[in-house]
Amino acid sequence: MANAHSAAPAGREFNPWPAVIFIVLVCLAVLFLAPTAGVLLSSVKTTREIALGDLWSFPTRLYLGNFIEVLNKPAVHQYLINTLMVTVPATAASIALGVLAGYVFAKLPFRGSEALFLVIVAGMFFPPQVILIPLYRLFNAVGLIDTLYPVILIHIAMGMPICTLLMRNFFATVPNALREAAILEGASEWQVLTRVALPLSLPALAVLATLQFTWIWNDFLWPLIFTQSDEKRTIMLGIVNLKGQYSVAWGIQGALSLVASLPTLIVFLFFQRYFIKGMTMGAVKG
Amino acid sequence: MERETGVWRLVFLALPLGVFTVLVIWPLASSFYYSFTNWNGFSDNFEFVGFSNFNKLWTDKLFFNAAVNTAIWMVAAVLIPTLLGLGLALLIDSRIPGGPVFKSIFYFPICLSAVVVGQIWIWIYQPDWGLLNVAIGAVTGSSPDFAWLAKPDTALGSVIAAWAWQHTGLAMVIYLAGLTSIPEDLLEVCEIEGASTWQRLRVVIIPLLTPATVVVVALNVINSLKGFEILYIMTGGGPFNSSDTLAMHMYNESFKKYLMGYGSAISVVLFIVALTIIGIYFRELKKVDEIYG
Numbered sequence: 001m002a003n004a005h006s007a008a009p010a011g012r013e014f015n016p017w018p019a020v021i022f023i024v025l026v027c028l029a030v031l032f033l034a035p036t037a038g039v040l041l042s043s044v045k046t047t048r049e050i051a052l053g054d055l056w057s058f059p060t061r062l063y064l065g066n067f068i069e070v071l072n073k074p075a076v077h078q079y080l081i082n083t084l085m086v087t088v089p090a091t092a093a094s095i096a097l098g099v100l101a102g103y104v105f106a107k108l109p110f111r112g113s114e115a116l117f118l119v120i121v122a123g124m125f126f127p128p129q130v131i132l133i134p135l136y137r138l139f140n141a142v143g144l145i146d147t148l149y150p151v152i153l154i155h156i157a158m159g160m161p162i163c164t165l166l167m168r169n170f171f172a173t174v175p176n177a178l179r180e181a182a183i184l185e186g187a188s189e190w191q192v193l194t195r196v197a198l199p200l201s202l203p204a205l206a207v208l209a210t211l212q213f214t215w216i217w218n219d220f221l222w223p224l225i226f227t228q229s230d231e232k233r234t235i236m237l238g239i240v241n242l243k244g245q246y247s248v249a250w251g252i253q254g255a256l257s258l259v260a261s262l263p264t265l266i267v268f269l270f271f272q273r274y275f276i277k278g279m280t281m282g283a284v285k286g
Numbered sequence: 287m288e289r290e291t292g293v294w295r296l297v298f299l300a301l302p303l304g305v306f307t308v309l310v311i312w313p314l315a316s317s318f319y320y321s322f323t324n325w326n327g328f329s330d331n332f333e334f335v336g337f338s339n340f341n342k343l344w345t346d347k348l349f350f351n352a353a354v355n356t357a358i359w360m361v362a363a364v365l366i367p368t369l370l371g372l373g374l375a376l377l378i379d380s381r382i383p384g385g386p387v388f389k390s391i392f393y394f395p396i397c398l399s400a401v402v403v404g405q406i407w408i409w410i411y412q413p414d415w416g417l418l419n420v421a422i423g424a425v426t427g428s429s430p431d432f433a434w435l436a437k438p439d440t441a442l443g444s445v446i447a448a449w450a451w452q453h454t455g456l457a458m459v460i461y462l463a464g465l466t467s468i469p470e471d472l473l474e475v476c477e478i479e480g481a482s483t484w485q486r487l488r489v490v491i492i493p494l495l496t497p498a499t500v501v502v503v504a505l506n507v508i509n510s511l512k513g514f515e516i517l518y519i520m521t522g523g524g525p526f527n528s529s530d531t532l533a534m535h536m537y538n539e540s541f542k543k544y545l546m547g548y549g550s551a552i553s554v555v556l557f558i559v560a561l562t563i564i565g566i567y568f569r570e571l572k573k574v575d576e577i578y579g
Contacts, residue, residue, distance in 0.1 A: 022382050028374070029391045035406045035451065036395075038417060042409070055415050101302040108295050120302075123310050125564045127512045129533045130557045133546050134316035135309065136327070157309035160302060189294035218399030220515045225541070236401040240519065243405075250409070257402045268397035272390065275397070276459045 042254035043067065050250045066255035076256065078231055079238035083217060086148055086234060090155035091212040095205065097156065098163020103193050105164065106171035107179055117168065124161040128221055136225060150226040151234070155216050163208050170204035171197055203274070210271040214264045235260045317557070320550035327544040339551035349552065351527055352535035355442060359517075359531055362443075363510035366450040368502050371457020372495075376487070378458070379465045389462065393455035404519030407448035411435050435521055438528035445520050445529055449513060457502045464498025465491075500574050504567045511560055532556050 042050055043066050044059050070076055105117045139150040174197050182192045198205075223234040233241060239256055268275060321339055325332040343349050374392055378385050395403065410417045411434035423429045434444045468491060476486045514533040517523060523530035523538065530538075532552060540549025 018380070018382060021377050021380055022384075025377055025382060025384075025388050029388055032391055032395075032451070034417060035410055038409050039402075039406055050415065055409070056417055056420055097302040097305060100298045104295050104298045108291055108298075110292075110295060116303075119311075120306060122564060123306065125508050125511075126314075126560050127514070127533055127556055129514065129536050130317055130553045130560070131310060131313035132536075133320055133540055133550050133553065134313035137316075137325075137546075138313070153305075154309060157305050160306055164302070189291070189298075193298075214397055218401075220399065220401055220519070236399050239401050239405065253405065257405050261398055261402050264397045264399070265394075268394060272393070276393070276463075 039254045039257055042250050043258050045251055047249055047251050055250070063251075066251040067259070069252055070255045070259055075230060075242075076235075076238065076259070079233055079235040080259075082148060082232060083234040083236075086151050086155065086223070087213060087216045090152045090159065090216050091209060093152075093156045094159030094163050094212055095167075095208050097160050098165075098167045098208065099193070099198070099205075101160070101164040102167025102169075103171055103197060105168040106174075107176070107192075107197070108189070117164070121161050121165050123158070124165070128158065132225060139226060145226060146228045146232055148227070148232060151222045154222050154226075155219070159212050159216070162211065166204055166208055167201070170201050174200055203277075206271065207274040207277050210267055210274045213267055214275075217264055314557070317550050317553050320547055321554045322547075323550075324547045325550075327540070327546045332547070335547065339548045342548060343551060343555065348527055348530065348535060349532075352530045352532050355529060356531040356533075358442065359446065359513065360507065360510045362446045363449050363453070363513060364503060364506040366446065367453040367457045367506055368499070370450065370454040371502065372461050372499075374454065374458045375461035375465060376491075379462060389459070392458055395452040396455050398452065400515035401519055403448055403452050404516050407444070407451070408435065408520060410448075411444055436525055438526050441521050441525060442529040445517055448520065449510075449516055452516075453506065453509065456505065460502050460505070461495065461498050464495045468494050497574050500567075500570055504571075507563055507567070511556075511563070532559075 038055060041057075041059060042055055044062050044064065045055065046063055046065065049055075049063075101120065105113055135150070135154065136145075139145050144150050178196055179192050182196050183189075187195070218236060219234075220236045220240075223232075223237050227233055227237070230241065239253070239260055242256060243253055322334055322336060323332045324335045324339075374388075378388050382388070398406075413419060413431045413433040413436075416434075418434065419430045419432060422432075432440075434440045472490060472494075473486065476490060481489070512533070514531070514537065517529055517531060517534055518537070521529040523534040533556065536549050536552040536556065539545045539552060
């Protein structure tokens, strides 16, 4: 520990607090990790072992059958492909729309643009249930129910507010003089955006990419409403589906949960910095 | 020049505003419209029924039950992660070795989906081999088989615990960011003046964390209002509607019973609740901005 050298010079009291706090934090950390440990442990055990009440003990041998079974299921492949087909375009498109709108609100304000901006940002706060029924009717009318399109479209629209907010705040920090200089050189507004403003805003784009990817990948509600057949379901619905099929195959459920969480876990591990930034940036200034 | 700028504004805003209008603004307005009809979700023939959907809210015992549960859910889902997050942030901020590691451990559940978090906690509460019963058994020496999620008394509380587990880290990182902005010399003055830890906390640190608290509370309110998925997965609103919330009730009435008109009326109520909370939030945010710059 950091205080190991402070063999308490005479006269100064020994301070026990750092040690106490450290121990408290270790206990809390163990408590916090315990739930996740359950999934990890179950995924490497057989159903028999778990049913015998042996879920929470350390595995004596590594059983990989659950992972092999999950990864060999064609349905799981389909779920993962569907999820990617929703997540990647919706992430990219919502950021693109946020860049366009954010640029106007930051650099080309007009009368009423502040109010318009607030209306868009307010979209971030509403529970999605508020727009569920009309959207269901809309997509039903155009025959898109049970396809991935409504899920992609709605994620673009629902992601736009946070993307617009962050991009506007970021573009506001790009000096106006840069834009004016470029315009005087004969650059168009589009060139200012793509050649000047965007290259400077890579950190903001990284923040949005991590946030949007995680949220869309993890989403459950929209695919629940807009898709019906198993071939169109995303991975999160797939977990719930398989739960019905293998009601007591806890090991398989654990393995599948882990496989489904891997992409967002990887994003989290490598881009944690951006994650935290996005969560705090998005909320601080309205 | 000015005219050219106007054209660019239009070009840049056309697509974002178009998408937002069609997929957010228009459906929002339509929800109000459908709340005055008896649409069943399939048929093109439906009638205007005036305020009868809203009148039904007053007599619907399940609606009242869901409203009470939503209030309980929101208060708990805001208070618990906020207080735990503040506590963790203060502990981690006290120059402890391994701070970043602790931070990651407490924060990582935020990247898991509601489905996976629900799954994890269903196992914790599993009657036969769930961690909670195993732990209680280990302490008391008995072997309890209490079904936490299947009992009306404990279902909602059990889901709240799972929710708090996932959202504490978010409050913690925002508080940690807030703590770094507290001037070092202010804390030194405390030490010189001989203030106790509690005094320092109560008089200096917590008041200076007000902007962070506003953000944490607002985020938790927003998230908890949207907290539908984890309830859907862990309890489905049951048993006996004991964990039914407004969002859950709206889903059941609309997509299980196909009473889309009535479901729209519930969503209008939900919208008004959200709007009120957002209004309060923006007003408070302004106050905080004025005081703390």
